[in-house]
Amino acid sequence: MKFSAQEEYGLRCLIRIGKYFKVKKSLTIPEISNYEGISQHNVGKILRVLRLGGFLDSERGQLGGYTLSASPEKIRIIDVLNVLGGRLYDDSFCQSHTGMNEICTNTTECSVRSLWKIIQDSVDNVLVHLTLQDLLGTEDNVFSLFDVAPSNNSSN
Amino acid sequence: MKFSAQEEYGLRCLIRIGKYFKVKKSLTIPEISNYEGISQHNVGKILRVLRLGGFLDSERGQLGGYTLSASPEKIRIIDVLNVLGGRLYDDSFCQSHTGMNEICTNTTECSVRSLWKIIQDSVDNVLVHLTLQDLLGTEDNVFSLFDVAPSNNSSN
DNA sequence: TTGAATCTTGATAAAAAAGTCAAGATTATA
DNA sequence: TATAATCTTGACTTTTTTATCAAGATTCAA
Numbered sequence: 611m612k613f614s615a616q617e618e619y620g621l622r623c624l625i626r627i628g629k630y631f632k633v634k635k636s637l638t639i640p641e642i643s644n645y646e647g648i649s650q651h652n653v654g655k656i657l658r659v660l661r662l663g664g665f666l667d668s669e670r671g672q673l674g675g676y677t678l679s680a681s682p683e684k685i686r687i688i689d690v691l692n693v694l695g696g697r698l699y700d701d702s703f704c705q706s707h708t709g710m711n712e713i714c715t716n717t718t719e720c721s722v723r724s725l726w727k728i729i730q731d732s733v734d735n736v737l738v739h740l741t742l743q744d745l746l747g748t749e750d751n752v753f754s755l756f757d758v759a760p761s762n763n764s765s766n
Numbered sequence: 767m768k769f770s771a772q773e774e775y776g777l778r779c780l781i782r783i784g785k786y787f788k789v790k791k792s793l794t795i796p797e798i799s800n801y802e803g804i805s806q807h808n809v810g811k812i813l814r815v816l817r818l819g820g821f822l823d824s825e826r827g828q829l830g831g832y833t834l835s836a837s838p839e840k841i842r843i844i845d846v847l848n849v850l851g852g853r854l855y856d857d858s859f860c861q862s863h864t865g866m867n868e869i870c871t872n873t874t875e876c877s878v879r880s881l882w883k884i885i886q887d888s889v890d891n892v893l894v895h896l897t898l899q900d901l902l903g904t905e906d907n908v909f910s911l912f913d914v915a916p917s918n919n920s921s922n
Numbered sequence: 923t924t925g926a927a928t929c930t931t932g933a934t935a936a937a938a939a940a941g942t943c944a945a946g947a948t949t950a951t952a
Numbered sequence: 953t954a955t956a957a958t959c960t961t962g963a964c965t966t967t968t969t970t971a972t973c974a975a976g977a978t979t980c981a982a
Contacts, residue, residue, distance in 0.1 A: 611769050611851050611889070615940060618878060625874040638958070646874065651942050658960075671949025674958045687881070695767050718781040718802065721901040722774060725843070732892045733767070733885055745877040771970060794928070807972050814930075827979025830928045928979075935972070942965070949958075 611729075617695040620656050621745075622646050624665060624690060628682045628742050636675030663693035682743035688734065690742070699723070699730040767885075773851040776812050777901075778802050780821060780846060784838045784898050792831030819849035838899035844890060846898070855879070855886040 626645050627637050639657065643650040657676055660666045667679045678685065782801050783793050795813065799806040813832055816822045823835045834841065 611767065611773065611847065611854055613767050613854065613882065617767065621878050621881070622874040625877055629874075640958090649941075652940080654959075654961095655941080661959095668959060669949085670947075670957095670959045672957045673950065674948080676959090691767065698767055698769065718778040718785075721781050722777050725777070725896075725901065726769065729889055729892060732888050736885060736888045740881075745881065796928090805971070808970080810929075810931095811971080817929095824929060825979085826927095826929045826977075828927045829980065830978080832929090924982085926980090926982105928977100930977070931975090933973080933975100935970100937970070938968080940965100940967070943963085945961090945963105947958100947960070950956090952953100952955085 611698075614695045616656060616659065617691060619646070619648055619652070620660055620694040621687075621690065623648075623653060623656055624660055624678075624685075624742065625745050627666065627676055628678055628685075628746050631678050631682055634677075636669065636677045638675040642676075659694060660690075663690070665690060665693070678742075682746055683741045685742040686738075687740045687742065687745070688737035691737065697730065698733065699726040767854075770851045772812060772815065773847060775802070775804055775808070776816055776850040777843075777846065779804075779809060779812055780816055780834075780841075780898065781901050783822065783832055784834055784841075784902050787834050787838055790833075792825065792833045794831040797831075815850060816846075819846070821846060821849070834898075838902055839897045841898040842894075843896045843898065843901070844893035847893065853886065854889065855882040 623642055623646060626642055630637055639650050639653050642648070642657075643653045646653070648656075657666060657668070661668055661676070665679055665685055666676050668674070668676050779798055779802065782798055786793055795806050795809050798804070798813075799809045802809070804812075813822060813824070817824055817832070821835055821841055822832050824830070824832050
């Protein structure tokens with residue numbers, strides 16, 4: 611199970627642009643390329659996906675660049691990741707069993723699909739309330755939103 | 767975020783072999799190929815990974831084939847998936863922040879890494895108690911082990 | 923010992939993903 | 953209008969993943 615390069619870079623670009631939302635500054639492809647260490651061509655390609663996904667607005671011309679299409683707290687990370695990298699488990703797979711809520715072990719394939727669905731549900735539960743805003747600020751940190759066991763550094 | 771073909775096929779092959787554990791029958795590459803619709807060459811390649819990972823024993827010769835190296839309830843799915851597909855987030859990445867328990871939003875890259883780690887933790891929590899046995903039997907179904915919201919088909 | 927059935931391994935080929943390139947379109951400013 | 957800075961798009965190349973192939977090694981049974 612891996613994240614694609616497009617998910618990694620796409621999220622980084624979106625966060626970068628999001629950091630400038632408050633000051634209403636748009637970022638250009640060369641600027642993002644410099645910040646993130648991704649080639650300009652590749653940034654252009656990735657931003658296209660985010661723009662078509664509805665997360666970014668773009669403006670051409672000398673004063674052009676990219677801005678968020680909505681405020682950071684309105685942009686859900688789950689939606690962004692679905693656009694950038696697709697989903698682990700697609701519900702259309704088991705359309706014939708719309709009410710399915712038990713694992714199907716009749717075939718090995720179905721066992722595996724059920725497992726994928728469980729994992730997908732787990733990830734969805736983590737992401738469903740997470741917005742871009744949660745990935746921006748230094749005071750609002752993400753781990754505090756979840757029950758991640760802290761390392762034993764409370765005495766440091 | 768996607769599963770690799772090796773994870774999908776590897777798990778299917780392992781489940782298939784596991785179904786014959788009770789009757790102490792070993793399965794050959796051609797048999798598994800027929801059952802799962804995967805080419806013999808590909809089955810051989812995938813089983814090699816599972817064997818090197820310690821989940822399968824193999825025997826050559828006319829009566830040869832593959833068997834589980836341990837009983838299904840001893841084989842943890844989390845270990846199998848780690849061997850077949852690697853991990854989403856590798857702890858070695860943030861070795862320099864061994865005590866890190868807050869999201870690092872100083873750089874976009876660190877925000878994203880923190881997110882990957884959260885997702886990895888979520889998946890681990892789902893998988894940590896799941897064994898191959900849970901994917902085999904028809905009476906032991908996986909969904910019942912977790913709180914997956916049932917569809918409204920209780921009256922059907 | 924011979925042959926058939928099996929697993930084992932490294933090399934090769936095909937497919938998919940990732941990244942690059944070049945030409946074009948738009949906008950602001952002088 | 954002319955120029956410079958920008959985004960836009962489709963084609964191309966490279967890299968990685970996936971799948972196939974071929975030769976070899978092992979085991980059993982006649």
